[in-house]
Amino acid sequence: MLKDVSFGQYYPVRSFVHSLDPRLKILFLIGYIVAIFLAQELLALGICAAVLLFAILLARIPLGKVLRAVKGVLFLVLFTAAVNIFFHGGDKVYWDGPALLWEWKIFRVTQAGIMLSVFLVLRLFLLVIGSSLLTYTTTPVSLTDGIESLLTPLKWVRFPVHELALIMSIALRFIPILMDETERIMNAQKARGASLDSGGPAKRVKAIVPVLIPLLLSAFRRADELGDAMDARCYSGGKNRTKYKKLRFSWRDLLAFALLAALIAGIVVMYIFPVFPL
Amino acid sequence: MRIVAEHLSYTYNAGTPFAAKALDDVSLTIEEGEFFGVIGQTGSGKSTFVQHLNGLLRTPSSLKRGKKKDGTVLTVGGFDLTDRKTDFRALRRQVGMVFQYPENQLFAETVFSDVAFGYKNFAEKKPEAGEVERAVRDAISVVGLDYERVKDMSPFELSGGQKRRAAIAGVIVTKPEILVLDEPAAGLDPLGKREVMALLHKLKESWCKTVVIVSHDMDEVAENCTRVAVFSEGKVQYVLPPAELFRRTEELLRLGLDIPLTAKLVRALGQRGVTVDCDFTAEDLVRKLLALGGDQC
Structure with a gap:
């Protein structure tokens, strides 16, 4: 039924990630997305995936539940990947063997095409899972509080x-x-x-x-x-209103922030000095 | 048609952190011709139970192919609701369901087409215009609305009480054998409440053999029902005629339920040493009190 829709629904458990400041989580997500798009090699993307996995485990959300978030975009992602595999072309070689693997009329499967598709799928999946982790671990109310505070x-x-x-x-x-x-x-x-x-x-x-x-x-x-x-109730907007729940940074937020800073720093370094360049 | 439920359980959102057990091993039989009441606090499972009666909620064995039956019995007349092959459409034609605030389901441009909606949906083949008109005219008249006046009106132009009547007409237009109503009098003024109850009695005499109502209002239940089931935390605590049920005043209060005004009066008199034995309808109580005479008070 409708109630079973798992679209970004809050998942009520107590965990380190749940208790983080929503502002930090929003910033973390933005930083994380930047990192995903700065990652130019599989190793860097792998690090991003590892960080996400770590966050999911910390958040104590079942992996199956998180993976279900991908279901909505699965078709789109696979379709894009297929188009890239068959039409991308390019003659860079990533492993031993010919650059052009298969050809039929206008369809050309190349090593570069496969690499690009793998990259694309991974990136989009990380993006979707990362965003849904935010809504899984943050109640709508604190999410809006966070956005309001960030937009001040x-x-x-x-x-x-x-x-x-x-x-x-x-x-x-x-x-x-x-x-x-x-x-x-x-x-x-x-x-x-x-x-x-x-x-x-x-x-x-x-x-x-x-x-x-x-x-x-x-x-x-x-x-x-x-x-x-x-x-x-004479409601008249934002001026002089106080808040029931004040947002405060704590040591947990500092820890999470350190992790994000390390991730972005690492990815940026790898962006400038690639280890296994594509 | 007789309704039989045995060992019926239901859990919302089973297998998620939102799982909530709403029915827990409910066994209950409703005979044909009863005016049956279902009472209980909010969240006691009473609405969940009645939604099973026309297959809006289903037992696991009626949903999944090859799922073993687990000792749950749920039959309405000849329909076995635990069986996947049961024709639930035919069932819904026989079991009319009026939800809480049924006026919120009105949608069509005219009262006529709104009432005709259910009739056309359940028709085996496309019904002739005359047939539809006859059925709709009967349904609108039986709920006490003036057919000629309201048939071309928008349902949203009607008054609150009229809207509810029109919505009830939209359910009974197929002449169901069993009529289930969830809080049929909720949100109406005292007169409107009495009129709806009178309508239900009239329907029971003429159109629907069995009436099942879910209610918060104990006076309503005491005055109208032949038997009452008390739900608490997903379980059936009692199934008794009101005359016996409301003798258990203390137990009902302990379950967090209200008792009818008549029972409160009997209780207060009892605490002052006056015993009155009545069936908890206002009429009977007054008669018994008059019979007592003045000397004891």
Whole structure:
């Protein structure tokens, strides 16, 4: 059912990674993505993968769960890889043997093409898994808190940072509610004989109308009610508001930061002085 | 149609950290012709139980091919709900399900087409226009709405109580044998509540043989039900007629449940040394109190 969707859902266990400051985790992810794209050789990418694996183990999240995050982009990644294998060409040699391995009409499989595809797949997988690790280990609320805090400098140019964060947290807050609502409405229509999971595409699109309209109506109703409730409590935006949970850096964050710094430094050094250049 | 459940268990999100056991070895029989009540606190499993009755939630053996049956029994009339080959569509035609706040499921442009939705869905072959019209007219009339006036109105123009009636009409339009309602009177004013209950009694006499309601409202249950099942933490604690159930005042209060106003009155009188033996409907209580006479009070 809908509840089984594992798209970046928070995974509630206690761990070192869970307890890190969300700001640091966001910065870590950005730094990590930079590192992945700076990595120009398999060894460097391998180091990135090792760091990610280490983080997953620290976060105490089952590997299967993390790998499931890849499922959504699997087709895209494999398709891109296939295109690269068959069309890339190039005549660099990476291992003993001919540069051109196989040829048929316009299709050319070369060593360079294979290497490029392997690289591409690894990079994209690391990217997706790394990002999902952030949402697995950080609650939506602390994620928005972190983003708000990181965007604070933009306040100087009158960018409505607080409002943006509020919109984000409301949107995130309502995802599970709307999921529940969708399921309830789907059940109600199924009980009236709607067949929501059978039939051809045209039939399915038509079948979605009895779910979509009540869902939209209820979303608008909820938005109205929430607006009224906020108004009734005299809510007026970010000025002079205090926070229930203050973000504070701790020794754990320092440790994680040291790891990130070491990773980026290592990757940059390898970028300038490649060990096994491609 | 008789409903039989034995050793029925259900866990939401099984195998994840969000796993939550909602039903734990529930055994329960609902006879044809009953006005059956299901009560319990929020999260006691009562809604989970009734969603099994028309196959919206299923036992593992009815979902996976080759999965062994595990001693769970769940039958509704001739339908075996633990069997994967059961025709769940035919079942849903026989077991109408009215969810909480059913007015939230209205979607069509007119009341007519909204009520006709279920009828057309369940029809074996495309029904003739006259047939549909007859069925919809009957359903709208039986719930107490003026067919000629409302049929071309948008369901969103109706008042709250009318919307609920229209939504109920959309479920009973196929004349199900069993009608299951989750909190049918929730959010209505006292008059609206009484009207909905009167409607259910009327439906039970004419259209649906068995009515099952899930409720928080103990007065509602005491006044209307033939038997009541009390759910607590996924288990069935009692299945009794209200006249016997509400004698166990202390046990119900310990389960965190409310008791009907009549039972509260009987209890308060009992603490002052006046014993009243009634079936906990308001009418019976008043009659017994009058019979007691003035001398004891």
